[in-house]
Amino acid sequence: MPSEIEQRDHRETEQVEPQRVWFFRGLRAMVSIPALILTAAFVGYAGMARASGLSLGETLLMSGLVWALPSVVVLTGAITSGLGMIPAAIAVTLASVRLMPMTMALIPVVKDGKKSNKLLLLFASHFVAVTAWVYAMRNLPEMPRHGRLAFFVGFGFGLSSVVTMITGIAYVMVEKMPPLLSASLFILTPIYFLCSLWSAARFNADKTSMVAGLVLGPIFHIYEPELGLLWTGILGGSLAYVATRLAERRFR
C-alpha cells in the first residue's frame, strides 16, 4: 500500500499534496464530538462484554474486526446464548446488511476515478460504520478527489484504533458498571445515530427514507424479527425514493 501511494506522488504534479498529508488530515479530523460519543458508546459496550463473560482479547478482537456497534452487540448476544456458528453468522449477517448500501453509496464519493487501488478501497471499506460514513458523506464532496480516499482511511483507521484501545481500557478498569450508567451509555448510540443521520441527509429523499425506516423498522421487527431489517431497507428506501420523485414532479 505505501509503495502505491508513493508511486502516485511521483506521477502527479507538485501542486497536488501527497497522500500522507491527506491521511494525517483524516487522522486529525477524527478528534471530534462524534468520535467522543462513539467512544462513550463503546465504553458502555465494554461493560456489557465483561458482564457477558467475554475475555479482554475477545472484546478487543470483536470491536476491531466487526467495527459496527449494532453488529457487535448482536454477536455478543449470540455468543452468550451459546448459539452455533452458522445461526450466529446468519444473525450477524442479517444485522449487517446496511453496510452494503452504505459502502455502495460511499465508493463513488471516495474513489478517484480509475486511479484508486481496489485493494486499498477494500481495506478502507472496513471502516464503514455509521460515524465514519456520515462524516464522509457530509465532508468528502468538498475535498479534492485525489485526497478523499487517503483522508477516509486516516479517519477510519484512527477512529477504530483509538476506540478499540479505549474499549480495552474501559474493560480493564470498570469491573462492574452500575445499570443506570450502562443504560445511559447504551442510549447514546441510537440518539447519536438519529441526530447524525438527519444532519447527513442532503436531499428530501434521504429524510423521507429515514422516517420510513423509523416507522417500518419496529413493525417489521415484530412480524419478521430476522429478515425485518432487510425489508425495512428495501421497502422503506424504495417507497421514500418513489414518493420523493413523485412529489418533485408535482411541485415543479
Add this chain to the structure above:
Amino acid sequence: MTDQWWWNYAMILVAGWIATDIWRWIGVFAGGKLREDGELLIWVRCVATALVAGVIARLILFPSGALAEMPMWLRAASAIIGFAVFSITGQKVVYGVLSGVIVLIAGWFLIGGV
C-alpha cells in the same frame, strides 16, 4: 457451544468479521459501477438510510443489556426529546445526545428506580 478456548475467537472471525466485512466488500464492487450523480445511487442511499433508521428504531424499542430494564416510554421519550433539542439548537448533535441521556436518567429517578 464448546469449552475450547479458541471457540469464541473462531466465532468472532467467522460470525463476526466475515459476516460483516462481506457486505462491505460486496459494496465496494457494486459501488464501483455507480455514477456519483446517478439516479441509482440516490436509491441506494435511500435504502442505506432506511436500514440505518430501522437499526435506530430497534436499538430504542427492542434493546439488549441494561437499557432493556428501562421502560419503553422512557427510552422513546429520551430519543424524541434528544432529537427535538438537536433540532432547535441548530442541529448540534452533542446537545441532542446529552439531553437524551439526561431525560433517561431523570426519568429513571422520577419513577423511583434504583
